[in-house]
Amino acid sequence: GIQVEQSPPDLILQEGANSTLRCNFSDSVNNLQWFHQNPWGQLINLFYIPSGTKQNGRLSATTVATERYSLLYISSSQTTDSGVYFCAVLGGTYKYIFGTGTRLKVLA
Amino acid sequence: DAGVIQSPRHEVTEMGQEVTLRCKPISGHNSLFWYRQTMMRGLELLIYFNNNVPIDDSGMPEDRFSAKMPNASFSTLKIQPSEPRDSAVYFCASRQGGSPLHFGNGTRLTVT
Numbered sequence: 001g002i003q004v005e006q007s008p009p010d011l012i013l014q015e016g017a018n019s020t021l022r023c024n025f026s027d028s029v030n031n032l033q034w035f036h037q038n039p040w041g042q043l044i045n046l047f048y049i050p051s052g053t054k055q056n057g058r059l060s061a062t063t064v065a066t067e068r069y070s071l072l073y074i075s076s077s078q079t080t081d082s083g084v085y086f087c088a089v090l091g092g093t094y095k096y097i098f099g100t101g102t103r104l105k106v107l108a
Numbered sequence: 109d110a111g112v113i114q115s116p117r118h119e120v121t122e123m124g125q126e127v128t129l130r131c132k133p134i135s136g137h138n139s140l141f142w143y144r145q146t147m148m149r150g151l152e153l154l155i156y157f158n159n160n161v162p163i164d165d166s167g168m169p170e171d172r173f174s175a176k177m178p179n180a181s182f183s184t185l186k187i188q189p190s191e192p193r194d195s196a197v198y199f200c201a202s203r204q205g206g207s208p209l210h211f212g213n214g215t216r217l218t219v220t
Contacts, residue, residue: 031206033208033209035211041213041216043211045208045211048207094141094158094164095156095164096153100150
């Protein structure tokens with residue numbers, strides 16, 4: 001099956017810093033989503049991005065499907081950005097494969 | 109759009125008791141998923157429904173777990189009898205066609 005790897009596994013930032021999270025996948029995919037799991041455990045959909053670039057405020061994402069990776073950029077990080085960021089890919093028609101996540105802590 | 113609604117938010121029960129988790133998907137979504145999240149295994153797909161029909165239940169751990177979707181706006185996940193190793197966060201998610209997957213807030217289950 002498709003393998004999804006995320007890096008780095010852990011990241012500590014000072015408030016205001018920028019960061020890039022990476023998601024590599026081992027085969028062509030039909031779709032890709034980025035999720036943020038906040039400290040309360042909620043899984044929030046950030047981007048639905050099978051290819052190209054999208055921006056939403058301080059966050060943006062780029063997926064290069066031909067090279068099998070996606071990047072999530074966080075600019076001017078805030079403490080509320082803390083949590084775990086998951087990349088999930090859709091290989092077939094319904095089964096999402098989740099990466100193991102990047103655990104981000106933003107310090108005030 | 110109220111999002112995917114799960115209840116209860118927390119459930120604490122004793123080993124051997126029956127547990128029922130509930131989910132209301134986003135209106136118009138025809139695909140519903142139940143996931144379980146633990147530290148050891150991450151997010152695991154338990155069962156997938158399409159148009160209220162179970163399509164893939166290969167992730168259901170054992171016969172103690174069962175899921176139903178009697179109509180397009182309601183699904184249940186039942187564990188009977190519950191065991192301490194079932195302790196986890198259980199998420200329901202829904203989507204429509206090529207749209208994004210949306211998660212509910214989850215049910216944190218603790219079996220003592």
